[in-house]
Amino acid sequence: MxxxxxxxxxxxxxxxxxxxxxxxxxxxxxxxxxxxxxxxxxxxxxxxxxxxxxxxxxxxxxxxxxxxxxxxxxxxxxxxxxxxxxxxxxxxxxxxxxxxxxxxxxxxxxxxxxxxxxxxxxxxxxxxxxxxxxxxxxxxxxxxxxxxxxxxxxxxxxxxxxxxxxxxxxxxxxxxxxxxxxxxxxxxxxxxxxxxxxxxxxxxxxxxxxxxxxxxxxxxxxxxxxxxxxxxGLHGVNLFPDQMENFWGHTFRAVTLRYMPFINYEQDGAEPGTPRTPLDSLNIRMLDIIASHFNFTYEIREPWDMNWGTPAGGGNWTGIVGTLQHEQADFSLDLTVTASRSLVVDYSRVYSNDPIVIITLKPAPLPRNLALTRPFEGEVWMSVIVCTLALGIILWLQQKVWSWAASESRVRLIPAFLNSWAMLLMEPVETIPTNTTGQVLVGWWLLSCVIITTAYRSSLIAHLSVQSKYPPINTFQDLLNQDGWSWGSTDLQGTFYLYFNESSDPDLQAILRGIEIYEMDKGLERVMQGGFSFIHTQSYVTPEMARLYTDKFGNTPLYIGIMKYLAFGGNAWGFRKGAPFTRQISMMKERLIEAGLLNLWQDDVLKTYLKHSREERGREDPLLFTG
Missing domain, CATH: 3.40.50.2300 (Response regulator)
Structure with missing residues (x-):
C-alpha cells in the first residue's frame, strides 16, 4: 500500500x-x-x-x-x-x-x-x-x-x-x-x-x-x-580545493566500550549515551594526535545497550555496530573486523590482532611416588615386560629341545623366566646355555638389556633433578579432554558471540554448550580454585591477571595457553558508511602504526595503569611482561 x-x-x-x-x-x-x-x-x-x-x-x-x-x-x-x-x-x-x-x-x-x-x-x-x-x-x-x-x-x-x-x-x-x-x-x-x-x-x-x-x-x-x-572561462580556477586537511573544530561523535589497554574512560555511573571523560589508553593517544593534526574535537559515548554489535534481525545490528549503521555516531575506536559487519560499517587498517586464549592454573607437579615409572611411557614398559616374558619362554623351549637331543638334564620353566629377569636387572646368571644357539640368544638379550637400563637410568636422573608437571591446557580440545573440568567467560557479546555461534567447528560448539558466565574478576577467582578455565581475549585479560594475581617479581599462578585463536580479521576503527573523513583519519592512523608508536604506547599504558591500580590497592607494581 x-x-x-x-x-x-x-x-x-x-x-x-x-x-x-x-x-x-x-x-x-x-x-x-x-x-x-x-x-x-x-x-x-x-x-x-x-x-x-x-x-x-x-x-x-x-x-x-x-x-x-x-x-x-x-x-x-x-x-x-x-x-x-x-x-x-x-x-x-x-x-x-x-x-x-x-x-x-x-x-x-x-x-x-x-x-x-x-x-x-x-x-x-x-x-x-x-x-x-x-x-x-x-x-x-x-x-x-x-x-x-x-x-x-x-x-x-x-x-x-x-x-x-x-x-x-x-x-x-x-x-x-x-x-x-x-x-x-x-x-x-x-x-x-x-x-x-x-x-x-x-x-x-x-x-x-x-x-x-x-x-x-x-x-x-x-x-x-x-x-x-x-x-x-574557468581556466586556472581551483574548483575543488582540498578541504579535508582541516575540520575547523568540528566535533565528531565516537562510540565505544571500555576495553583496556585499548580504550579507557571514567565510569561515573551515568546513563549510556552520555559523554564520557577519556582516560589514558592506546586509542585515546592515537585519537588525540589525529584530532590535533586535523583540528577537530570529539565526544566519547557508550552504545545505549552496552553491546559491541550482533545481528538483531531485519538487517539491523545492536550495540556499536548498530549505532554506526544508523549514523548515530561517526566512528568507533575499537571494533573487530568481520565480513557481516563490513556490510554496514567501514573499517580503517587493522592495528591489532587480539587472540582468544585459555587461562588456567599453572600445571601442578606430578606425584613423587611415581618418579620410578616416569622415565618410560606405558607402551615402553609394556614392551619390556612382554619381551622379557617371551625370552624366558623361548629359552625354556630351546633348552628343552636341546636337552632331549643331547640327553642332558631338562631345564625347568621358572628358572628360565628368572634368568631373563636377572639379565634385565643386570644381575649375574647362574646357568648359561651350553649350546651355541642359546648363547647367541642370551648375548643379544644382554645387549638389549644394557641399552634399556642405560636409557632408564639417565632418564630417571633427569626426572629426579627436574620435577615433571601435568600437561598444560593449551587448546579447546585439551579442555574437552579433561575429566570433571568446567570453563567460562564473560557475557558473550560482539566478537565472542559471533565467533562461537557462527562456527561449525564441533569443538567450539561443545565449548559453547558448557560455558559458564562470570565477571572478569570472579572468573579469575574461580580459576584460582582449580578445575576451571577462563576463556577471553589476551589483551583484555592480561592486565587483570597482572593487577590481581602477579607479585612484584612478575610471578603468577595463572597460565595462558600457547594456542592463540584469532577471531576474524583483527581490531580496527569502525566508521559509519559513507563518512567523508574515513580516508584521512585512516591514513594518519597508518602513519602512527608504521612509525612503531603503537607498541611503545601500549606497553606504557599498561605499566601506568597497573601502577595506579596497585597504588590504590596498596600493593607494589609488578614486573610487567608484554612480549
Whole structure:
C-alpha cells in the first residue's frame, strides 16, 4: 500500500512538472548554449577521467539537450538519466540502473551532473533521486548542479549531500534557466556575495558555488568559488580545493566500550549515551594526535545497550555496530573486523590482532611416588615386560629341545623366566646355555638389556633433578579432554558471540554448550580454585591477571595457553558508511602504526595503569611482561 501511494505521488509530481514546463514557455537558445559551454569547461578541465552521469530533473528542456551535445562534442562518454523515469521501473530494473549509475571501477572517479530549474516540484524530485541512489554512501562522488541562484543553498546544504566532499553549483547571475527574468532576487547570505542586477547587453556572468563540509566552525557552508564573465572561462580556477586537511573544530561523535589497554574512560555511573571523560589508553593517544593534526574535537559515548554489535534481525545490528549503521555516531575506536559487519560499517587498517586464549592454573607437579615409572611411557614398559616374558619362554623351549637331543638334564620353566629377569636387572646368571644357539640368544638379550637400563637410568636422573608437571591446557580440545573440568567467560557479546555461534567447528560448539558466565574478576577467582578455565581475549585479560594475581617479581599462578585463536580479521576503527573523513583519519592512523608508536604506547599504558591500580590497592607494581 505504501509503495503504491509513493508511485501515485510521483506520478502526480511528474504530471505537475510537465504542465508547469508547458506553461512557462520556450527557452532561449543562446542561454542554453551558454550553460552547455560552462558545463563543458568544468568537465574538460576537472572531470575528464571520471564516469559521467547526466541527470535531468525537468521535462522538455533544451538546456539538457545542449549539455548532452556539448559533452559529446568534447569526446567524453556520458550516461544520461531522467530522474522521474527511475521511479516507474520495477525493482530489478532499479537495481540494474543503480549498478550502472556508479560506473566502471577502472575509472578514477564518478561525477553526477544534475540539471535543475529551481522550482519546488523539481527540487523535491531531485532530492528524492539523490536519496534513491544513496549518494551518501559515495563521499568521493563529484556533484555538479546547474540551475538558478534561488535554489542554490537548498541544493548544496541538502541532507543527501551530507557526506559529499566535492559539490558544485553553477548558475548564471540574475538569469534563470527558463525566462531570464529577475524573479530570483538578490542573495541575502553575505558569505556568498551580494546580489545585484545585470543591465541589458552586459551579457551573462557565471557564478560557481561550492559546499565546504566543515568551514562554518565545523559545520557545512556554501562558498563562492568563482565569479566571472562567460567569455573569460574557468581556466586556472581551483574548483575543488582540498578541504579535508582541516575540520575547523568540528566535533565528531565516537562510540565505544571500555576495553583496556585499548580504550579507557571514567565510569561515573551515568546513563549510556552520555559523554564520557577519556582516560589514558592506546586509542585515546592515537585519537588525540589525529584530532590535533586535523583540528577537530570529539565526544566519547557508550552504545545505549552496552553491546559491541550482533545481528538483531531485519538487517539491523545492536550495540556499536548498530549505532554506526544508523549514523548515530561517526566512528568507533575499537571494533573487530568481520565480513557481516563490513556490510554496514567501514573499517580503517587493522592495528591489532587480539587472540582468544585459555587461562588456567599453572600445571601442578606430578606425584613423587611415581618418579620410578616416569622415565618410560606405558607402551615402553609394556614392551619390556612382554619381551622379557617371551625370552624366558623361548629359552625354556630351546633348552628343552636341546636337552632331549643331547640327553642332558631338562631345564625347568621358572628358572628360565628368572634368568631373563636377572639379565634385565643386570644381575649375574647362574646357568648359561651350553649350546651355541642359546648363547647367541642370551648375548643379544644382554645387549638389549644394557641399552634399556642405560636409557632408564639417565632418564630417571633427569626426572629426579627436574620435577615433571601435568600437561598444560593449551587448546579447546585439551579442555574437552579433561575429566570433571568446567570453563567460562564473560557475557558473550560482539566478537565472542559471533565467533562461537557462527562456527561449525564441533569443538567450539561443545565449548559453547558448557560455558559458564562470570565477571572478569570472579572468573579469575574461580580459576584460582582449580578445575576451571577462563576463556577471553589476551589483551583484555592480561592486565587483570597482572593487577590481581602477579607479585612484584612478575610471578603468577595463572597460565595462558600457547594456542592463540584469532577471531576474524583483527581490531580496527569502525566508521559509519559513507563518512567523508574515513580516508584521512585512516591514513594518519597508518602513519602512527608504521612509525612503531603503537607498541611503545601500549606497553606504557599498561605499566601506568597497573601502577595506579596497585597504588590504590596498596600493593607494589609488578614486573610487567608484554612480549
Amino acid at each position: 505504501t509503495e503504491n501511494m509513493e508511485t501515485l505521488s510521483l506520478l502526480l509530481l511528474t504530471m505537475l512538472l510537465m504542465v508547469r514546463n508547458c506553461a512557462d514557455g520556450t527557452y532561449r537558445g543562446a542561454l542554453a548554449e551558454q550553460v552547455g559551454e560552462v558545463v563543458g569547461q568544468v568537465v574538460e578541465q576537472h572531470l575528464s577521467e571520471c564516469h559521467l552521469v547526466l541527470v535531468d530533473t525537468t521535462t522538455q528542456s533544451p538546456v539538457f539537450s545542449t549539455m548532452i551535445r556539448q559533452l559529446m562534442r568534447s569526446g567524453l562518454g556520458v550516461t544520461v538519466l531522467e530522474a522521474w523515469w527511475v521511479f516507474f521501473q520495477s525493482q530489478p530494473a532499479r537495481d540494474l540502473l543503480l549498478e550502472r549509475l556508479w560506473g566502471d571501477a577502472t575509472l578514477t572517479c564518478c561525477a553526477l551532473l544534475i540539471h535543475l530549474d529551481n522550482k519546488i516540484i523539481t527540487n523535491i524530485l531531485t532530492f528524492k533521486f539523490l536519496e534513491w541512489c544513496e549518494l551518501w554512501r559515495h563521499p568521493q562522488t563529484v556533484v555538479v548542479a546547474v540551475g538558478g541562484t534561488a535554489g542554490m543553498e537548498a541544493v548544496l546544504l541538502d541532507h543527501n549531500l551530507r557526506n559529499t566532499v566535492y559539490a558544485l553549483y553553477l548558475t548564471l547571475q540574475n538569469l534563470t534557466l527558463h525566462s531570464l527574468d529577475s524573479r530570483q532576487g538578490p542573495l541575502h547570505n553575505t558569505r556568498l556575495g551580494r546580489g545585484g542586477t545585470t543591465k541589458e547587453g552586459e551579457g551573462a556572468h557565471v557564478r560557481v558555488y561550492g559546499r565546504c563540509l566543515y568551514c562554518n566552525k565545523g559545520e557545512a557552508q556554501v562558498q563562492l568559488l568563482h565569479r566571472g564573465n562567460l567569455t573569460s
